[in-house]
Amino acid sequence: MNKKTVRDMDVKGKRVFCRVDFNVPMQDGAVTDDTRIRAALPTIQYLAEQGAKVILASHLGRPKGKVVEEMRLTAVAERLSELLGKRVVKTDEAYGDAVKAAIAAMNEGDVLLLENVRFYPGEEKNDPELAKAFAELADVYVNDAFGAAHRAHASTEGIAHYLPAVAGFLMEKEIEVLGKALSNPDRPFTAIIGGAKVKDKIGVIENLLDKVDNLIIGGGLAYTFVKALGHEIGKSLLEEDKIELAKSFMEKAKEKGVNFYMPVDAVVADAFSNDANTKVVNIDEIPSDWEGLDIGPKTRELYRDVILKSKLVIWNGPMGVFEMDAFAEGTKAVAQALADAKDTYTVIGGGDSAAAVEKFGLADKMDHISTGGGASLEFMEGKQLPGVVALNDK
Numbered sequence: 001m002n003k004k005t006v007r008d009m010d011v012k013g014k015r016v017f018c019r020v021d022f023n024v025p026m027q028d029g030a031v032t033d034d035t036r037i038r039a040a041l042p043t044i045q046y047l048a049e050q051g052a053k054v055i056l057a058s059h060l061g062r063p064k065g066k067v068v069e070e071m072r073l074t075a076v077a078e079r080l081s082e083l084l085g086k087r088v089v090k091t092d093e094a095y096g097d098a099v100k101a102a103i104a105a106m107n108e109g110d111v112l113l114l115e116n117v118r119f120y121p122g123e124e125k126n127d128p129e130l131a132k133a134f135a136e137l138a139d140v141y142v143n144d145a146f147g148a149a150h151r152a153h154a155s156t157e158g159i160a161h162y163l164p165a166v167a168g169f170l171m172e173k174e175i176e177v178l179g180k181a182l183s184n185p186d187r188p189f190t191a192i193i194g195g196a197k198v199k200d201k202i203g204v205i206e207n208l209l210d211k212v213d214n215l216i217i218g219g220g221l222a223y224t225f226v227k228a229l230g231h232e233i234g235k236s237l238l239e240e241d242k243i244e245l246a247k248s249f250m251e252k253a254k255e256k257g258v259n260f261y262m263p264v265d266a267v268v269a270d271a272f273s274n275d276a277n278t279k280v281v282n283i284d285e286i287p288s289d290w291e292g293l294d295i296g297p298k299t300r301e302l303y304r305d306v307i308l309k310s311k312l313v314i315w316n317g318p319m320g321v322f323e324m325d326a327f328a329e330g331t332k333a334v335a336q337a338l339a340d341a342k343d344t345y346t347v348i349g350g351g352d353s354a355a356a357v358e359k360f361g362l363a364d365k366m367d368h369i370s371t372g373g374g375a376s377l378e379f380m381e382g383k384q385l386p387g388v389v390a391l392n393d394k
């Protein structure tokens with residue numbers, strides 16, 4: 001990475017404003033998945049060990065510029081304190097005199113968590129005044145919030161213009177893993193793209209077609225491709241206005257010598273329900289009143305073979321409606337193949353694929369699970385992430 005990191009900065013005795021992504025799932029006031037908090041620990045611990053005063057900032061949810069009680073970071077501070085094994089001071093605001101006073105009382109190595117930065121309208125507007133107010137709290141800015149790096153907000157982008165600005169370890173790792181995959185991949189390089197809509201994956205497919213050896217398509221979006229080949233797809237998901245685009249992707253793949261893999265069979269159901277009647281059919285035999293909700297067993301075998309022969313695989317988007325057990329087998333088979341592929345570097349691009357890998361208990365078998373869904377998607381589209389661009393060059 002061509003950006004400075006915490007290693008390039010002497011932070012002893014300094015106040016460090018460290019943006020993290022603690023946008024974690026919560027239920028009844030408790031954190032239900034602390035993956036993102038744990039992912040930020042190396043940076044937090046390093047800064048504390050170096051004698052910095054660590055001022056953490058994060059968003060939680062989308063409170064739209066107002067205080068929303070359920071979106072306070074109090075429970076997050078408690079979980080962080082347990083994980084660090086030390087006290088974490090939590091302020092009720094994210095800037096201002098009370099916050100300044102709390103920071104003035106910090107000793108070297110102390111950790112403080114500011115209130116949800118999205119309680120202020122200036123955050124998402126990237127208001128320079130708010131960015132300056134954040135910058136006034138600290139001497140150095142560290143961005144470790146990869147999951148929010150695609151947002152140009154006051155605490156992810158604006159503040160970097162007013163302080164020395166460097167990346168944390170999580171940010172560095174995410175950018176290095178995804179960056180290497182896109183610029184210098186081990187081959188064969190395979191991308192697996194699933195999920196609901198073609199619309200959301202256009203940019204990724206477009207960009208990856210220039211880079212991969214194999215492109216595997218699954219999930220709801222596959223049916224628009226199946227339709228583009230001239231097959232009937234019954235009540236399966238269809239984006240009528242993307243049929244021509246799907247055709248052009250298949251043509252581009254052929255021109256570029258990219259192997260384009262599509263489902264050869266599907267699990268179809270007579271209703272969008274876990275209790276629906278289901279059967280397995282060839283992809284060109286979907287009955288008119290049924291919908292495809294998972295890839296079939298022959299497709300799972302085919303995709304598994306491709307995965308096992310790859311040196312690098314990036315996966316974004318489930319193969320079926322994995323939230324329902326009746327349609328989870330295809331996604332599970334892909335996750336299992338990735339887990340079994342010992343000589344393959346496996347990258348999970350956040351979002352639902354990461355949730356699926358967790359659900360199947362295979363997370364520890366993957367080489368890298370991104371902490372950012374939207375961010376990794378934009379990165380794979382080849383876009384510059386504003387939160388990274390704003391950091392100081394090496």
Ligand SMILES: Nc1ncnc2c1ncn2[C@@H]1O[C@H](COP(=O)(O)OP(=O)(O)O)[C@@H](O)[C@H]1O
Pocket residue numbers: 194195196197200218219220221237292293294316317318319320321322323350351352353373
């Ligand atoms: N065949 C299908 N029909 C309808 N929905 C599907 C199908 N396959 C997958 N899905 C749904 O797609 C959703 C995930 O899509 P998306 O948000 O694009 O993925 P990601 O979060 O990984 O980018 C899941 O909720 C899943 O249930």
Ligand SMILES: O=C(OP(=O)(O)O)[C@H](O)COP(=O)(O)O
Pocket residue numbers: 021023061062147148151350351371372373374375
């Ligand atoms: O959870 C997040 O996005 P993600 O689910 O796409 O990874 C990030 O914290 C960004 O949140 P946002 O999409 O409200 O800006």
